Amino acid sequence: MANIVCYxxxxxxxxxxxxxxxxxxxxxxxxxNSFNNKVTMISSVGNDERGxxxxxxxxxxxxxxxxxxxxxxxxxxxxxxxxxDNGTASYTIEYPCAxxxxxxxxxxxxxxxxxDAFIFGSxxxxxxxxxxxxxxxxxxxxxxxxxxxxxxPHYKINVLLELxxxxxxxxxxxxxxxxxxxxxxxxxxxxxxxxxxxxNKTNTKTICVTLGGKGAMLLSDGVFYTNKGYTVTVKxxxxxxxxxxxxxxxxxxxxxxxxxAIDFACAVGAxxxxxxxxxxKISNDTINLLIENN
Numbered sequence: 001m002a003n004i005v006c007y008x009x010x011x012x013x014x015x016x017x018x019x020x021x022x023x024x025x026x027x028x029x030x031x032x033n034s035f036n037n038k039v040t041m042i043s044s045v046g047n048d049e050r051g052x053x054x055x056x057x058x059x060x061x062x063x064x065x066x067x068x069x070x071x072x073x074x075x076x077x078x079x080x081x082x083x084x085d086n087g088t089a090s091y092t093i094e095y096p097c098a099x100x101x102x103x104x105x106x107x108x109x110x111x112x113x114x115x116d117a118f119i120f121g122s123x124x125x126x127x128x129x130x131x132x133x134x135x136x137x138x139x140x141x142x143x144x145x146x147x148x149x150x151x152x153p154h155y156k157i158n159v160l161l162e163l164x165x166x167x168x169x170x171x172x173x174x175x176x177x178x179x180x181x182x183x184x185x186x187x188x189x190x191x192x193x194x195x196x197x198x199x200n201k202t203n204t205k206t207i208c209v210t211l212g213g214k215g216a217m218l219l220s221d222g223v224f225y226t227n228k229g230y231t232v233t234v235k236x237x238x239x240x241x242x243x244x245x246x247x248x249x250x251x252x253x254x255x256x257x258x259x260x261a262i263d264f265a266c267a268v269g270a271x272x273x274x275x276x277x278x279x280x281k282i283s284n285d286t287i288n289l290l291i292e293n294n
Contacts, residue, residue, distance in 0.1 A: 008124035011077035031246035050076035100127035239278020244269035
């Protein structure tokens with residue numbers, strides 16, 4: 001199994017009728033941990049009840065929380081989540097909060113140095129403190145996985161381009177890919193052409209784009225791999241892309257064939273979308289059954 005570090009936001013997703021612990025990097029970390037990888041989460045929570053509950057949850061999931069800092073000046077993050085009739089989520093993310101102020105120290109550097117992979121998202125780059133810490137950790141990481149999560153107004157194209165240039169693997173959804181390509185003055189309606197444009201511009205050999213219920217496309221060392229998706233009844237899409245990335249990374253880091261990796265990742269993402277919340281328990285038997293029946 002792989003040794004993986006995830007960096008970025010940990011938070012409470014506040015839905016109209018319930019609350020769930022989440023944050024894209026934490027969702028990725030929890031799913032990776034469920035596959036028996038060695039996973040460390042780097043983040044920050046406030047010195048408050050929300051933070052205490054979040055840390056207890058992470059500990060109960062047997063995820064390494066030694067590098068989740070406690071900030072006395074800023075509160076634990078809360079995000080208001082709204083679901084449309086199709087279960088698609090939109091977010092209102094408060095600013096600032098504890099994970100905007102992740103402080104660099106030698107322990108973080110050594111943790112990332114020893115890892116096989118370092119996974120980070122774009123949202124954590126919205127504030128200077130956490131962004132500078134991220135840039136320092138990237139310099140010592142062996143394999144860098146960039147999870148693009150465009151959450152208006154919390155991103156800038158020049159920052160996204162800088163992070164893409166530092167990554168070994170980039171994951172988008174299709175809307176994010178087309179938006180970024182357009183901002184970089186590349187306008188094509190062809191998915192493969194947009195993927196190839198980003199690959200060439202950033203010198204990134206591995207790029208994956210999720211397509212919602214239509215599956216995903218993966219570029220790996222010049223070869224395209226596709227999955228057409230799995231039919232499920234969607235309850236909400238929160239965390240589906242995060243579990244997809246975790247599943248894809250798990251397979252690729254453990255030297256699985258790229259086609260098997262994208263098939264597995266699409267199945268896990270679909271199963272998460274068919275459940276409530278970002279981190280439902282999913283057995284390997286359930287995953288394999290979905291793949292076999294499609």
